[in-house]
Amino acid sequence: EVQVVESGGDLVQPGGSLRLSCAASGFIFSKYWMTWVRQAPGKGLEWVANIKQDGSEKYYVDSVKGRFTISRDNAKNSQYLQMNSLRAEDTAVYYCARGADPDVWGQGTTVTVSS
Amino acid sequence: VVMTQSPLSLPVTLGQPASISCRSSQSLLYSNGNTYLNWFHQRPGQSPRRLIYKVSNRDSGVPDRFSGSGSGTDFTLKISRVEAEDVGVYYCMQGTHWPLTFGPGTKVDIK
Numbered sequence A: 001e002v003q004v005v006e007s008g009g010d011l012v013q014p015g016g017s018l019r020l021s022c023a024a025s026g027f028i029f030s031k032y033w034m035t036w037v038r039q040a041p042g043k044g045l046e047w048v049a050n051i052k053q054d055g056s057e058k059y060y061v062d063s064v065k066g067r068f069t070i071s072r073d074n075a076k077n078s079q080y081l082q083m084n085s086l087r088a089e090d091t092a093v094y095y096c097a098r099g100a101d102p103d104v105w106g107q108g109t110t111v112t113v114s115s
Numbered sequence B: 001v002v003m004t005q006s007p008l009s010l011p012v013t014l015g016q017p018a019s020i021s022c023r024s025s026q027s028l029l030y031s032n033g034n035t036y037l038n039w040f041h042q043r044p045g046q047s048p049r050r051l052i053y054k055v056s057n058r059d060s061g062v063p064d065r066f067s068g069s070g071s072g073t074d075f076t077l078k079i080s081r082v083e084a085e086d087v088g089v090y091y092c093m094q095g096t097h098w099p100l101t102f103g104p105g106t107k108v109d110i111k
Helices: none
Strands: A003-007 A018-025 A034-039 A045-051 A058-060 A068-073 A078-083 A092-098 A109-113 B003-006 B009-012 B018-024 B037-042 B049-053 B066-071 B074-079 B088-094 B106-110
Touching: A003 A092, A018 A034, A018 A092, A018 A109, A034 A068, A034 A078, A045 A068, A045 A078, A045 B088, A058 A068, B003 B088, B009 B018, B018 B037, B018 B088, B018 B106, B037 B066, B049 B066, B074 B088
Parallel strands: B009 B106
Antiparallel strands: A003 A018, A018 A078, A034 A045, A034 A092, A045 A058, A068 A078, A092 A109, B003 B018, B018 B074, B037 B049, B037 B088, B066 B074, B088 B106
């Protein structure tokens, strides 16, 4: 079965850091772009970041540039989102998704930034 | 690229057609000739599901009552006959220009 599973969401204080992970299975991970999308409570979808198959290209939404870093480990069929200097407005469900035009989505992991 | 959708709320009658418009602030035609416009559906409490990619291509398992059309900056998602399972929020998303962007969403519910 093709799937992606996120983990790592937690409650963190403003200014803190968190690392999200996404484990992929059922497909050849190294052949796909990967994506992170987030959804704040009661709000719409917001694209966060993309990473190319070999990690050579990475793109971010302006609001996270310089604070978030997307990465991947093709040997482990996993991608990651390192989130630093977290703000209250980063509170959201974070989805891992396959492809630049994401066709497979995980169930999401919740990040809450609050003191 | 700013994506707009209309309407933002769409009450529908079961068995009747429905249509959602999506507009982009720039052309979504990429240099390779493809137009990267996708449609997603999100039911309450669930993850999004892609329905349509590259304007008009239905994903596997998507009922044929869903269709996508358009070009350049104007796109449309049509449901030929709405069923109860179609409720939720529909999002368009452009994949041509970074940063990629979603529309605000159109909430579909049953009258």
